[in-house]
Amino acid sequence: MKILVFAEQRDHKLKKTAYEVVQAARTVADQLKGEVVALVIGDAVQSFAGELGAFGAKRVLTVEDPRLLQYSTTAYAKIVADIALKENASAVFLSATAMGKDCAPRIAVRLDAGLASDCTSLKVEGEEIIATRPVYAGKALTDVKVVSSVKVFSLRPNVFTAGTGNDSAASVEEANVQLSEEDFGCRVVEVAQSKGRLDVAEADIIVTGGRGLKAPENFNIIEELAGVLGGAVGASRAVVDAGWRPHDEQVGQTGKTVSPSLYIAIAVSGAIQHLAGMSSSKYIVAINKDKDAPIFQVADYGIVGDAFEIVPALTSEVKKLLGK
Amino acid sequence: MKIVVCTSHVPDSATKVNIGGDGKTIDKAGVNFIISPYDEFAIEESLRFKEKNGGEVVAVSLGGDPHKETLRKTLAMGADKAVLLKDESSQDSFSVARAIADYVKEVSPDIVFFGKQSIDTDNAAVGSMVAEMLGIPSVSVVVKLEMQSGKVIAEREIEGGHEKVEARLPCVITAQKGLNEPRYPSLKGIMGAKNKPIEERAPAARSPKVQLLGMRKPLPKNPGKIVGTDVSAVPQLVKLLHEEAKVI
Ligand SMILES: Cc1cc2nc3c(=O)[nH]c(=O)nc-3n(C[C@H](O)[C@H](O)[C@H](O)COP(=O)(O)OP(=O)(O)OC[C@H]3O[C@@H](n4cnc5c(N)ncnc54)[C@H](O)[C@@H]3O)c2cc1C
Ligand SMILES: Nc1ncnc2c1ncn2[C@@H]1O[C@H](COP(=O)(O)O)[C@@H](O)[C@H]1O
Numbered sequence: 001m002k003i004l005v006f007a008e009q010r011d012h013k014l015k016k017t018a019y020e021v022v023q024a025a026r027t028v029a030d031q032l033k034g035e036v037v038a039l040v041i042g043d044a045v046q047s048f049a050g051e052l053g054a055f056g057a058k059r060v061l062t063v064e065d066p067r068l069l070q071y072s073t074t075a076y077a078k079i080v081a082d083i084a085l086k087e088n089a090s091a092v093f094l095s096a097t098a099m100g101k102d103c104a105p106r107i108a109v110r111l112d113a114g115l116a117s118d119c120t121s122l123k124v125e126g127e128e129i130i131a132t133r134p135v136y137a138g139k140a141l142t143d144v145k146v147v148s149s150v151k152v153f154s155l156r157p158n159v160f161t162a163g164t165g166n167d168s169a170a171s172v173e174e175a176n177v178q179l180s181e182e183d184f185g186c187r188v189v190e191v192a193q194s195k196g197r198l199d200v201a202e203a204d205i206i207v208t209g210g211r212g213l214k215a216p217e218n219f220n221i222i223e224e225l226a227g228v229l230g231g232a233v234g235a236s237r238a239v240v241d242a243g244w245r246p247h248d249e250q251v252g253q254t255g256k257t258v259s260p261s262l263y264i265a266i267a268v269s270g271a272i273q274h275l276a277g278m279s280s281s282k283y284i285v286a287i288n289k290d291k292d293a294p295i296f297q298v299a300d301y302g303i304v305g306d307a308f309e310i311v312p313a314l315t316s317e318v319k320k321l322l323g324k
Numbered sequence: 325m326k327i328v329v330c331t332s333h334v335p336d337s338a339t340k341v342n343i344g345g346d347g348k349t350i351d352k353a354g355v356n357f358i359i360s361p362y363d364e365f366a367i368e369e370s371l372r373f374k375e376k377n378g379g380e381v382v383a384v385s386l387g388g389d390p391h392k393e394t395l396r397k398t399l400a401m402g403a404d405k406a407v408l409l410k411d412e413s414s415q416d417s418f419s420v421a422r423a424i425a426d427y428v429k430e431v432s433p434d435i436v437f438f439g440k441q442s443i444d445t446d447n448a449a450v451g452s453m454v455a456e457m458l459g460i461p462s463v464s465v466v467v468k469l470e471m472q473s474g475k476v477i478a479e480r481e482i483e484g485g486h487e488k489v490e491a492r493l494p495c496v497i498t499a500q501k502g503l504n505e506p507r508y509p510s511l512k513g514i515m516g517a518k519n520k521p522i523e524e525r526a527p528a529a530r531s532p533k534v535q536l537l538g539m540r541k542p543l544p545k546n547p548g549k550i551v552g553t554d555v556s557a558v559p560q561l562v563k564l565l566h567e568e569a570k571v572i
Contacts, residue, residue: 071487073452073489074461077456097483098481098482098483101448101465102452102480104449105452105456106452106462108418109421110456112533114533115453117446117448118447134542136350137337137443137446138542139339139340139542140343140350140539141539141540141541142537143538143540144534144537145534146534146535147533148533185461185491186489186491186492187490188489189477189488189489190487191482191486191487191488192485192487193485194485197484199483199484202484205572254337254361254362255501261571262571272337272338279542280542282569282571285561296548297547299548301551302548303552303557303558304553305552305557309554310555310557313555313558314561314562317558318562318572321572
């Protein structure tokens with residue numbers, strides 16, 4: 001059996017999630033005596049595609065074309081599906097990132113394959129891959145089996161660990177896929193990256209502020225703490241709806257689902273819709289002046305008290321620790 | 325312009341989930357069902373598209389009779405026509421998409437709107453699958469949409485920023501929060517919707533490609549530690565994060 005991994009790169013750099021998904025494929029393939037082949041797509045990717053060898057890909061295929069500098073849903077889906085067919089892969093793995101979630105369903109249709117999306121764990125039973133995926137925003141977990149002959153799995157970012165890799169090398173081969181103008185029915189024409197701002201979906205540490213902060217300008221204490229921790233600022237829906245913070249910072253059922261190593265919720269009550277988006281974080285800290293706030297039920301550590309006193313003290317204590 | 329909007333009918337986001345007797349689905353007793361929140365942005369955008377460009381909006385939902393409630397609300401908001409693809413079996417996203425694509429092909433619309441994900445299964449798949457089945461472009465997680473000479477320019481959210489995507493029509497758009505502010509149905513709309521028929525269709529049989537083996541609740545977390553009740557607890561908290569949790 002062979003697993004094809006679509007490894008995402010942006011700006012000529014592999015994403016951290018690309019290592020995660022190659023490593024996860026390696027773990028599954030080892031149990032099924034299978035092979036892992038990775039695929040990197042872009043305008044010029046040869047120079048770094050081989051890095052995936054260290055995470056378990058024996059072969060790395062590249063597809064390069066100047067038109068692939070920017071993402072195109074239709075063209076990328078075609079490339080991944082064509083290569084999967086050519087390689088006779090029985091499974092395709094990719095990350096459930098913005099790009100992966102966008103093209104995975106199209107890849108599945110092209111391969112007449114079932115899709116298990118946003119999986120948080122994979123195990124092998126006999127010859128089968130059983131995937132666990134959260135539903136109802138993590139309030140329940142399902143175990144699913146893909147029953148089509150080719151199977152597609154997208155894996156939730158930050159959940160599968162890549163480690164640091166070993167010193168295995170991969171052979172890098174250029175693969176050919178014929179692309180016509182027709183294949184670019186949609187294409188990215190511009191990317192606006194918010195400079196210097198880390199996204200909650202990618203951050204390993206998130207500091208979230210809620211309505212208890214009372215005014216948008218009071219988020220400066222949240223930003224400072226996030227700053228010293230090298231983390232991202234998150235927001236509850238209450239503060240997004242009030243227009244205090246942009247909605248791409250919203251964490252929760254109708255915001256982003258996150259699983260950082262450390263999630264600090266400050267003046268957030270912990271409504272069920274908020275918990276849905278963050279309760280799978282590895283460590284949760286709550287700071288709230290109401291000892292009965294539901295956020296304390298999911299927190300590993302809590303301080304009951306006034307955020308305006310505690311957060312600045314926390315920031316300076318962390319600074320001391322990190323020698324900043 | 326022919327516009328289609330697809331909506332799913334899901335448990336309210338405040339629902340406390342309990343697993344049903346079959347061990348595979350939730351216990352529906354006492355659960356309040358709503359239009360999936362992202363689908364409301366899709367409906368609003370479909371109505372705005374019609375208001376700007378003329379044409380008609382067809383609302384489509386696949387499921388049992390309870391889905392008519394969602395369709396009725398979509399009509400009340402301003403959709404012209406509603407179609408229930410009557411199918412009560414629990415389905416994977418591929419077979420939901422197949423039935424929707426088969427119907428949508430008949431309508432031959434200029435644009436099809438979906439929510440970015442349905443808040444029950446959280447697959448985030450049906451919209452893009454339908455697009456691939458129809459052989460048309462798709463843009464997912466859209467927060468801004470414009471039409472320019474037979475093309476759409478859509479902005480979608482990605483990690484740490486936005487992508488501006490150009491797509492040919494016809495195409496599929498999946499809506500994200502921020503795209504618009506969904507309207508409330510007017511009294512006139514609500515009254516009018518009562519008299520509009522909901523067409524029922526029986527989709528062709530399909531077999532699922534993903535099999536659900538079981539559903540369970542995540543393991544409850546161990547109760548956490550209240551480190552203190554004032555600022556004097558801060559050094560202890562930092563010590564725990566550094567030495568016990570090892571996250572800073
Ligand atoms: C369909 C739907 C979807 C939703 N999706 C989401 C979602 O994705 N994400 C989300 O977050 N919410 C979501 N919600 C909203 C959710 O129900 C809550 O209303 C929201 O999370 C509350 O935000 P909050 O905790 O900031 O505010 P509040 O509930 O008002 O809590 C404020 C907290 O601050 C504390 N506080 C006040 N002053 C201080 C102080 N000086 N120091 C310390 N603590 C203080 C209070 O004790 C309180 O616990 C959704 C709701 C619905 C209906
Ligand atoms: N049963 C259904 N009937 C109609 N539309 C649906 C159905 N299920 C999902 N959709 C649409 O597809 C979107 C994505 O759903 P999902 O892929 O299940 O997360 C939803 O927001 C709806 O617009």
